[in-house]
Amino acid sequence: MTSDSVLPYPDTKTVGHADFYFATNATFRFIKQRHGIEGLRRYWQDIGREYYRPVSERWSKNGVAEYWRAFFAAEPSAQVQVHESPDEVRLEVKICPLIRHLREHGREIVPEICQHCYFVSEAIAQPAGLAVRVCGGNGSCTQRFMKNHAALEPQNLEDIATAS
Amino acid sequence: MMGCYDFCGHYEWTFEWLNRLGGHELVKAYWDEAIHRDSQLHASELIREKGFEGMKEYWGPTLADEGAVYERTMTKDVFRIDMHECPSKGFLIRNGLDQYSDYCNHCMGWIGPLMKQAGFVIDHEHNHRGQCWWEMRRKDNATPASAPGELSGEDDVRLRPGWQSEHTDHYERATDPDDKTAI
Numbered sequence: 381m382t383s384d385s386v387l388p389y390p391d392t393k394t395v396g397h398a399d400f401y402f403a404t405n406a407t408f409r410f411i412k413q414r415h416g417i418e419g420l421r422r423y424w425q426d427i428g429r430e431y432y433r434p435v436s437e438r439w440s441k442n443g444v445a446e447y448w449r450a451f452f453a454a455e456p457s458a459q460v461q462v463h464e465s466p467d468e469v470r471l472e473v474k475i476c477p478l479i480r481h482l483r484e485h486g487r488e489i490v491p492e493i494c495q496h497c498y499f500v501s502e503a504i505a506q507p508a509g510l511a512v513r514v515c516g517g518n519g520s521c522t523q524r525f526m527k528n529h530a531a532l533e534p535q536n537l538e539d540i541a542t543a544s
Numbered sequence: 545m546m547g548c549y550d551f552c553g554h555y556e557w558t559f560e561w562l563n564r565l566g567g568h569e570l571v572k573a574y575w576d577e578a579i580h581r582d583s584q585l586h587a588s589e590l591i592r593e594k595g596f597e598g599m600k601e602y603w604g605p606t607l608a609d610e611g612a613v614y615e616r617t618m619t620k621d622v623f624r625i626d627m628h629e630c631p632s633k634g635f636l637i638r639n640g641l642d643q644y645s646d647y648c649n650h651c652m653g654w655i656g657p658l659m660k661q662a663g664f665v666i667d668h669e670h671n672h673r674g675q676c677w678w679e680m681r682r683k684d685n686a687t688p689a690s691a692p693g694e695l696s697g698e699d700d701v702r703l704r705p706g707w708q709s710e711h712t713d714h715y716e717r718a719t720d721p722d723d724k725t726a727i
Binding site: 387388389390391392393395396397398399400401402403404405406407409410414415423426427430431451454455456476477478485496497500501 | 545546547548549550551553554555557558561565566570573574577578579582583584586606609610611631634635638639641
């Protein structure tokens with residue numbers, strides 16, 4: 381990955397180390413056990429606003445589709461289609477690399493893990509004037525990124541599957 | 545989605561988030577409970593069951609997959625790692641990510657309790673530049689840490705021209721991230 385990468389924090393390797401997904405899952409479990417699901421959602425919102433701030437800046441310049449293409453190219457075993465239209469960018473996640481790796485290794489998955497895609501991405505999207513809606517989960521899902529407006533239906537968390 | 549490609553970035557950010565929320569004790573609990581006992585339970589099992597052979601099995605593929613430049617030295621009494629280019633700290637330095645006061649502590653934060661549970665103690669130093677060394681011995685072995693070059697020869701990270709730093713953390717027969725002195 382070169383310094384002109386569309387990813388905010390480039391590395392010398394081209395693809396990440398999948399065992400780090402164990403730590404992501406464990407981090408969510410720890411925060412949920414200590415601070416409840418609301419604490420976990422605050423963590424996701426805070427990390428979206430703070431750590432991923434450079435992504436917000438990119439998205440405010442129409443960089444949503446190219447970001448996700450580069451992102452999933454660097455995630456091991458991800459199978460994701462990125463569709464771009466004038467109104468939205470839609471991700472069709474055929475194989476979620478996170479869920480896949482946790483399942484392959486028999487790890488106990490935090491049931492609400494798929495909600496992190498909504499809460500983190502929504503916190504990234506808001507400063508860029510965008511919104512995200514997630515449907516599905518537990519290994520495959522659809523994520524739609526579009527301009528935020530008052531008539532947009534809020535995310536229904538029941539549309540996001542419980543993972544196992 | 546939070547990816548594994550830049551995992552070390554959001555991992556380091558998380559230390560500071562937890563520190564703001566619950567201070568040092570919460571960060572320590574996170575390293576022990578979430579990383580040692582949950583994320584890295586495969587490492588715990590290997591090392592508890594196989595001792596030095598388990599360390600070799602765990603750190604061989606893991607450090608290679610992460611892109612580390614390192615050397616391992618194993619005898620019947622000690623397992624040593626010389627880390628010349630830590631992929632994790634290197635990633636943070638290259639990207640200017642420095643939210644938490646001492647990222648390098650996280651290794652002793654999870655490996656320390658793991659080794660304690662498995663019956664080992666650790667001699668260790670890290671220089672906050674992406675270089676460190678580790679020596680694991682059984683807790684009933686009173687042998688002190690090796691002198692530079694004694695165990696790993698010219699691969700000893702302490703012989704590097706850039707090893708000395710203004711802020712090196714030092715541990716002797718430790719299993720707790722707070723058991724350190726600055727040298």
